[in-house]
Amino acid sequence: MIEQFKEWEKNRHEYAKQWKENTRGKVMGYFCTYVPEELLYAAGVLPVRILGSHEPQDVTEPHIFAMFCPFCRDCLAQGLKNRYTYLDGLMIAQSCLHIRQAYTSWIKHRPVEFEKFLCMPHKVQSPHAYEFLTEEYKVFKKEVENWTGKEITDKALDDAINVYNENRRLMKKLYDLRKRDNPPLTGEEVMEVVIANQMTDKAEHNKELKKLITTLEKHTPEREVGSRLMILGSEDDDTVFMNMVEKCGATFVVDDHCTGSRYFWNEVKPGKDRLSSLAARYVDRIPCPSKDWEERKRIPHILQMCKDWRVNGVIIMQQKFCDPHELDFVAIKKALEDAGYPTLFLEFDVTVPVGQFKIRVEAFLEMIGEEDLF
């Protein structure tokens, strides 16, 4: 059912190269989901999210000190190993300091035609963030127009927003199907769909998504559901881990990851002008912990998800050295446990072997499954 998505995810580089050949368009690599892809899409640029490859690597030591998260180093390694030579541009929106280093090192050692650090505000809870970001977008829009040599028309922007919004609605529909007693897809499969979403043409993804949803609507899988789990935390595209857990008698029914629900959860709402509406979407979206202050707005959102998806337990995946998440998980863990959701905390690396985690996951599932046993 999800073969196409898997194929896109596994062969991401071939996909982008092929897209370039077919469309003669430009490809923009981006870090972090605060990049307003709609603007790029409207300019005929394909945005692809840079992710790691989960292999041990030894090329980033000269560039990023080892106290920063393995994910940012894994991403940079992809650039240094020349796996993204087809990129015409590279950009990042202001988020955490870790991933920023992948960007700054990359543009110096593997220069691209167009580079951009977009100053996404940190205080998304400030009423002034909207206007500030709108102004930043105005500048960015001009820069992209200069780069591609053509104007981004209102119509193109509307079309792009529509395609992206449709994608978000479809993704939410897909997630809604997981509320069933017997979710038609595993967490691993959904992860493949979301990751593929971050590196393909959204119009194409939408087409495939619609097909998938139609199929799933009447699909009841044979497998045992087991405990219903939520997974949340740092950037996480570790399908191998998901697979391992779901083979231990559990199903991931929902997540709060930037490589998951946080990516598509919020839509652009039409407003006074297009750029302000777009800015409002990125200011109001479910935040990355680096922007979730002074109030911790993610907590009620997570608790609501647990309730709506009838979760039995939560796995907190903490990327090693990821400070923003480390600054939230103590509060999140407490909130979850106070609300009666048991948690398992795992600190992972981009290359952590599943063997060590399996024992802990099994014990956790045994623990939360106890009520059913006695």
Added chain:
Amino acid sequence: MEQQAKYKTEKLKCWDEAKQIRMKYYQDYAEAHERGGIRWAGGAWTFDAIPAGLGDDVYPITSEPYSATVAFDKEFSLQCLEATEKKGYPRDLCSYMRNYWGSIITNKFAFGYKDGQFTPRFAGAKPLGFPKPDFIWQDHICCSHAKWYQTVSDLEGGIPMFTVDNAVGPANELTDSKIKYVVEQLKDGIKFLEKVTGRDYNDELLFKAIRNHFVSTSKWAEICEQNKAIPAPLDEKTIYSLYVLGTLQKAGKQVAYFYEKVLLPEVKERVKKGIAAVPNERFRVMSDTQPPWSFLSIFRYLETFGCISVGSLYTFGLIGQWEVKKDGTWGAKTIPDVEFSSRDQALYEYVKYELHKPEWQHFYSCHLKSDMMIRIAREWKLNGVMLHYNRGCEGLTVGIAENRLALLDAGFPVMAFEGNNADEREFDEARTKAKINAFMETLGAR
């Protein structure tokens, strides 16, 4: 190994005065309530001229220097770090933050009274309980800034908190919209302050505090500029004890006065008379990021080779404000020649000036920092650079590996050593000294 003295040296005359300013600062904070005053907490980079508009009896405590004080007290620091770990906070987080949280969790202040005298704990005082601030006034450019106080508020059972996002991009791309974003937040902040304290805000006090801020930061840069001289009038270990005043209360009049009227004239005098900080100065280096506070002895160790650290972008640019002068060199930023006529206008000038802080630029790009470091290496006539790969501070260590490559490219030998500014468990003194030995061989000092 001990080198012959080449220059005369003498102790800094204003040393004791600097120490007194610091001690009085902590005492004022601790005793504020007894005098009906207000106390608040925030980071060393916060816009501290703003709370000054609440009155003359408003006393801050800035988090980073306070935590460095805790770190200096090894025994107490360990208690704090362990208390924080016990609460479930990871060990690789900012070590200042963990010392600070630990001081709250253990409810022990790093100061107290000994024979009625306000004294640090390590000097024998019985520590006071941690004096809870009335409100939090923070800024945010490092990922840990706002989150630091979010947790403080959690630990203290809720303290009103306001944080200003000042991460609006590098100074060379500053626009009106970026400045206004920060100004508007400060205006919201003033409303917040009025609400939580129930006081009316006084713009005249604000104007004075901004003036103090201009003086402190510009004069501090001018003091550091004096260190271009050979022999250097100040060594970095001494600079730490002096720049710290700016991190405590850069908008405070006692700091502005001390920098402008006391310290700067004395340092200028030292240059004129050729008084050296290190009498056997033969090699000049700089460091980077906060030092491992409980191992400042490594600087003394350098001196045994005739090697002096004359400063760092960290000490020069964390408080100091700089500009490129007509001859192309770095000098103290000119104090804006403006009269303050309204709150909006004063805030605008304040923000426009402050967003040029050198230590804020590398948050956007390590390459901007490399350029500044190479500039310092050239203009301060350095033989090499020691980079502290500091596990305790992601904000200042971000991009440090690229800085290393850029400095090497520019022809400066670099020694990188790992450590932690405020968690001594992560610093290996013997290994670092062994590294220094080898580095001194590279420089030809051994």
Added chain:
Amino acid sequence: MITMGIDLGAKNVKVVILKDNKIVAKSNVLAGFEVKENAQKAIDIALKQAGISKDDLDKVVSTGAGEKLAPFYDETKSIVGCDSLGAVYLHPAARSVIDVGAEEGRGMRCDNTGKIIDFEVNEKCAAGAGAFTEAMSRALEVSLEELGPLALKSTQDIPMNAQCTVFAESEVVTMVHNKVSKADMSKAIHDAMASRISSMIRKIGFDKDVVLVGGVAKNIGFVTSLNKDLGLEVVVPKDPEYVGALGAALAAAGWKGGA
């Protein structure tokens, strides 16, 4: 001129005696807990071998982690300085030197006189040092001597994910459960260790003449993995574990390159 170099490493004490810059004696003794006594033992062996007494020594330089524990010496010199001096003496074209000892990996770049230009030390991490292979040989239940040659018989690449000795041990356990052959595991172990070391070397940069010294240079499995990773053939001198002590003796003689 007769000089002596003493290298007090984390595991062994190595001594080299030079007469007019020619090696006349060398010895290697386990450091153990009684470092001073064992260092004396190593010195005595070397003196005997050279057929001289302590008084014949013109100058003695001590180096290594325990340099100050030598029973006597005139000067100390950093181990990275000694390594590069020794490497340039043995292989005059050497400009990059890697030293992998029991508890530390070091990399350096030097000039034609053996003077260090830049260096890096793999700190506080056993995964890039000899101790790692020791731990792994225990986990695989093969002797340390067999571990290296075993890797050459490997037929497939298995990435070792854990970058830390403790986790690597449990990963080996997982591999055992998955019935991975000992040869493949051994290769995985050496690849992981080589990756650590090449990561460190990349930080300082290297050119084609790379000399590998230290006890671990004798491990063929490690050398093969390192060569593959760096894309070149490292030069391993005869008796690589003595290079530090040799450099110390050369430093004592004031040697600065040339014949």
